[in-house]
Amino acid sequence: MKFDTPATTNPIDQLKVVGQPLDRVDGPLKTSGTAPYAYERHDVVANQAYGYVVGAAIAKGRITGMALDAARAAPGVITIVTAETAGKLDKGKRNAATLFGGPEVEHYHQAVALVVAESFEQARAAAQLVQVDYAKAEGAYDLAAAKQAGVEPSEGSPDQKVGDFEAAFAAAPVQFDRTYTTPDQSHAMMEPHASIAAWEGDKVTVWTSNQMVDWATTDLAQTLGLPKEQVRIVSPYIGGGFGGKLFLRADTLLAALGARAAKRPVKVALTRPMMANNTTHRPATIQRIRFGAGRDGKLTAIAHESWSGNLPGGEPEDAIQQSRLLYAGANRLTGNRLATLDLPEGNAMRAPGETPGLMALEIAMDEMAEQLGLDPIEFRVRNDTQVDPANPDRPFSQRQLIECLRQGAERFGWDKRATKPGSRREGRWLVGIGVAAGFRNSMSMPSGARVRLDAAGVVTVETDMTDIGTGSYTIIAQTAAEMMGVGMDKVVVRLGDSSFPVSAGSGGQWGANSSTAGVYAACVKLREAVAQKLGFNSADTAFADGQVRAGNRSAPLGQAAGEGGLVAEDTIEYGDLAKQYQQSTFAGHFVEVAVDAATGEVRVRRMLAVCAAGRILNPKSARSQVIGAMTMGVGGALMEELAVDKRHGFFVNHDLATYEVPVHADIPHQEVVFLEEADATSSPMKAKGVGELGLCGVGAAVANAIHNATGLRVREYPITLDKLLDRLPDAA
Amino acid sequence: MSHVSFTVNGERRQLDIDTRTTLLDALREHLHLTGSKKGCDHGQCGACTALVNGRRINTCLSLAVMHEGDEVTTIEGLGKPGDLHPMQAAFVKHDGYQCGYCTPGQICSSVAVLKEIEAGIPSHVSADLNAKPGVTAEEIRERMSGNICRCGAYSNIVEAISEVAGSQA
Ligand code: FES
Ligand code: FES
Numbered sequence: 001m002k003f004d005t006p007a008t009t010n011p012i013d014q015l016k017v018v019g020q021p022l023d024r025v026d027g028p029l030k031t032s033g034t035a036p037y038a039y040e041r042h043d044v045v046a047n048q049a050y051g052y053v054v055g056a057a058i059a060k061g062r063i064t065g066m067a068l069d070a071a072r073a074a075p076g077v078i079t080i081v082t083a084e085t086a087g088k089l090d091k092g093k094r095n096a097a098t099l100f101g102g103p104e105v106e107h108y109h110q111a112v113a114l115v116v117a118e119s120f121e122q123a124r125a126a127a128q129l130v131q132v133d134y135a136k137a138e139g140a141y142d143l144a145a146a147k148q149a150g151v152e153p154s155e156g157s158p159d160q161k162v163g164d165f166e167a168a169f170a171a172a173p174v175q176f177d178r179t180y181t182t183p184d185q186s187h188a189m190m191e192p193h194a195s196i197a198a199w200e201g202d203k204v205t206v207w208t209s210n211q212m213v214d215w216a217t218t219d220l221a222q223t224l225g226l227p228k229e230q231v232r233i234v235s236p237y238i239g240g241g242f243g244g245k246l247f248l249r250a251d252t253l254l255a256a257l258g259a260r261a262a263k264r265p266v267k268v269a270l271t272r273p274m275m276a277n278n279t280t281h282r283p284a285t286i287q288r289i290r291f292g293a294g295r296d297g298k299l300t301a302i303a304h305e306s307w308s309g310n311l312p313g314g315e316p317e318d319a320i321q322q323s324r325l326l327y328a329g330a331n332r333l334t335g336n337r338l339a340t341l342d343l344p345e346g347n348a349m350r351a352p353g354e355t356p357g358l359m360a361l362e363i364a365m366d367e368m369a370e371q372l373g374l375d376p377i378e379f380r381v382r383n384d385t386q387v388d389p390a391n392p393d394r395p396f397s398q399r400q401l402i403e404c405l406r407q408g409a410e411r412f413g414w415d416k417r418a419t420k421p422g423s424r425r426e427g428r429w430l431v432g433i434g435v436a437a438g439f440r441n442s443m444s445m446p447s448g449a450r451v452r453l454d455a456a457g458v459v460t461v462e463t464d465m466t467d468i469g470t471g472s473y474t475i476i477a478q479t480a481a482e483m484m485g486v487g488m489d490k491v492v493v494r495l496g497d498s499s500f501p502v503s504a505g506s507g508g509q510w511g512a513n514s515s516t517a518g519v520y521a522a523c524v525k526l527r528e529a530v531a532q533k534l535g536f537n538s539a540d541t542a543f544a545d546g547q548v549r550a551g552n553r554s555a556p557l558g559q560a561a562g563e564g565g566l567v568a569e570d571t572i573e574y575g576d577l578a579k580q581y582q583q584s585t586f587a588g589h590f591v592e593v594a595v596d597a598a599t600g601e602v603r604v605r606r607m608l609a610v611c612a613a614g615r616i617l618n619p620k621s622a623r624s625q626v627i628g629a630m631t632m633g634v635g636g637a638l639m640e641e642l643a644v645d646k647r648h649g650f651f652v653n654h655d656l657a658t659y660e661v662p663v664h665a666d667i668p669h670q671e672v673v674f675l676e677e678a679d680a681t682s683s684p685m686k687a688k689g690v691g692e693l694g695l696c697g698v699g700a701a702v703a704n705a706i707h708n709a710t711g712l713r714v715r716e717y718p719i720t721l722d723k724l725l726d727r728l729p730d731a732a
Numbered sequence: 733m734s735h736v737s738f739t740v741n742g743e744r745r746q747l748d749i750d751t752r753t754t755l756l757d758a759l760r761e762h763l764h765l766t767g768s769k770k771g772c773d774h775g776q777c778g779a780c781t782a783l784v785n786g787r788r789i790n791t792c793l794s795l796a797v798m799h800e801g802d803e804v805t806t807i808e809g810l811g812k813p814g815d816l817h818p819m820q821a822a823f824v825k826h827d828g829y830q831c832g833y834c835t836p837g838q839i840c841s842s843v844a845v846l847k848e849i850e851a852g853i854p855s856h857v858s859a860d861l862n863a864k865p866g867v868t869a870e871e872i873r874e875r876m877s878g879n880i881c882r883c884g885a886y887s888n889i890v891e892a893i894s895e896v897a898g899s900q901a
Contacts, residue, residue: 029813031835032836034808034813036766040760042766121753122750190771190831190833239831240883272772272774469831471830620827624830628883655774656774663878663880664872664874664881665874
């Protein structure tokens with residue numbers, strides 16, 4: 001189905017099932033420990049051996065020798081695979097560094113060997129006996145030092161100039177120029193990367209944990225030099241991804257290589273301490289923001305420049321994207337600069353670009369409002385735009401940012417905010433509230449699905465879409481139930497298998513809208529097939545309560561399927577509506593913090609997000625996406641930072657004890673409000689995405705609340721207490 | 733190799749097992765009870781939490797052979813689809829999970845937390861170490877802080893636990 005004109009009324013608009021806050025269909029499995037994750041598939045193939053990954057102990061250089069004899073002779077060892085013995089390997093186009101290093105080492109903890117043994121304990125013990133000699137090379141590990149050599153990258157947003165920024169900035173009565181930094185961050189999803197691989201002749205099946213089944217299939221095939229048809233990827237349950245499982249990673253490749261060498265199935269999980277350096281991370285940024293404004297509070301000049309680093313072939317952290325679209329202003333300058341760094345590969349983490357971009361931009365907006373003597377919400381309202389500022393003929397499909405901020409202000413008690421920072425004191429606590437705008441583009445991706453109908457009236461959906469905690473199983477079931485007029489108990493959803501039609505996958509907050517639109521398309525075809533089978537006129541056939549009706553004729557849905565069943569398959573594709581309209585999602589994020597006046601400890605007390613993000617397919621699971629993102633936003637604001645060892649080139653705090661993420665005690669009750677919205681330009685579902693929007697802006701809202709509480713600005717994330725301590729107002 | 737026998741979810745189990753095998757791997761790899769999750773293998777995340785003799789432990793930090801004669805209850809022993817434990821049902825109702833990987837640990841932990849509060853064991857946030865702690869959101873959050881949820885379902889988890897405890901978050 002080609003979606004190229006705005007949606008009109010369709011069966012989804014009934015909202016009998018779609019839009020309802022239903023419990024997740026996979027809930028009973030997940031809460032009882034019976035949902036099978038990758039490493040747990042004892043059921044799929046017998047005789048699994050255990051692979052243990054050896055990671056490079058240097059960041060850059062060459063392997064000069066590997067002594068494997070001791071490891072080979074260790075109890076239980078079946079085989080050891082290295083790049084030398086693995087045979088010729090190509091590289092998937094989505095990987096910057098190769099997944100199996102040697103002799104060249106491109107980053108610390110790059111996999112350099114896989115030890116396969118009968119048991120996990122034996123593989124682990126033998127892996128310690130692998131002796132690797134290296135010739136270390138000089139590397140670049142310090143973004144601030146490498147920044148000057150940064151170049152305009154070929155990927156990410158190209159430089160954009162609108163009007164004449166320099167002249168407008170120079171002429172502006174009120175000017176602002178500040179630099180912000182955001183650190184490297186780790187996805188730190190709870191399920192480590194894991195795969196089980198089994199070969200049958202020259203065909204390999206890998207049960208794994210991957211957000212994008214088709215990308216993994218394509219890239220594993222390419223890396224192994226196999227036709228894609230000989231690779232099957234299965235990933236029905238994923239213990240979190242956040243972008244860290246978008247791509248083929250070492251566990252999958254090494255399980256396949258290990259299984260080929262061992263001539264039996266092999267399972268591989270990355271250990272927790274390997275994850276931060278072996279896999280990808282969100283790259284650090286340095287961002288310079290300049291504003292020029294009139295005394296009326298209207299921006300006349302906006303510049304946002306961002307520097308980040310990556311391995312050769314890697315992409316920049318595109319932190320300037322939102323600054324092209326979020327606020328009006330006739331003269332604009334935005335661009336990325338990318339430096340070469342020899343740290344592990346930087347890549348997408350939840351809302352890549354906008355997360356760090358808004359962490360900087362939305363502090364800058366707060367600072368500029370203060371400089372202008374304006375309320376931060378009023379300042380944002382004055383600079384709202386309903387069109388793409390670079391192209392005024394291109395409106396936003398929908399943009400309720402002002403409504404998000406106003407409603408949020410009212411619900412959160414914004415009028416009680418102390419206008420003088422540092423002036424609200426409750427015992428030992430300095431209390432403040434902060435706001436930030438949330439913004440994330442809504443992208444649509446082609447997405448396919450197959451739907452089967454059987455004689456019992458059961459509808460089975462198959463698509464390679466994944467559920468990474470997002471609720472895909474549930475919203476896909478809701479979509480099929482709505483379309484076919486059956487209850488949720490008559491729908492079966494099967495996901496995450498490359499033998500199913502290729503879907504949008506889970507990334508970029510496009511999954512919900514795109515994958516359900518694909519299911520919609522397939523169901524439209526199934527409805528036609530049903531009508532035809534029953535001899536009904538398809539145009540006026542209604543599907544409800546398990547019945548099919550046209551005029552005064554009616555039949556049970558299952559009757560159309562007959563004994564052979566009916567199958568329909570389709571893919572949603574898009575015309576140029578996304579070009580005609582800027583499709584984005586918006587939020588107002590509100591945070592209250594209390595800062596210990598003596599220690600600088602920050603406690604988040606209240607949080608609210610008001611979101612405008614198209615039709616909400618399931619308010620319960622969508623709300624969870626948002627609160628989870630808000631939680632990650634608190635982490636980014638207050639604690640998350642991969643500490644770079646600038647001499648040896650690696651992330652030092654590479655486990656969950658040292659890379660701190662929010663825990664229960666850090667997070668208060670969270671409120672989420674979804675504004676009424678249905679975006680007819682997005683897809684027949686009229687939905688957009690919320691999973692990343694919930695994160696975008698939260699960090700700055702926390703930072704702005706800290707400023708409101710203490711009067712202190714911290715422009716280097718995370719805002720740890722050492723950055724406040726010596727500047728706190730007199731604790732007395 | 734060493735012999736160990738213990739009870740898991742009410743069933744007597746015997747294993748001849750590598751002395752290096754953790755209780756977590758004994759459950760997951762040998763008994764195929766994969767409900768207990770491995771998030772870190774280092775006692776840093778709580779995903780492997782199960783109940784041993786009624787108390788919650790990180791099963792990754794304990795060797796299987798140390799559990800001779802013990803009674804182990806895993807998430808599978810609390811309830812099953814169609815017959816969920818009240819805590820499991822409350823997690824479903826309050827959407828106290830997303831990816832589900834930390835969830836069995838959260839649920840085992842929360843069942844034990846309510847018992848710890850009931851038994852009068854104080855926590856870091858208990859104002860009076862001699863008084864019986866209340867089932868407040870603050871107590872729950874403090875006691876659950878060894879169970880990381882990177883999906884960030886905390887707000888909902890606390891509501892689920894509070895409901896089971898019969899109090900409001
Ligand atoms: S797996 Fe045991 S605490 Fe993380
Ligand atoms: S539900 Fe994913 S980590 Fe908690």
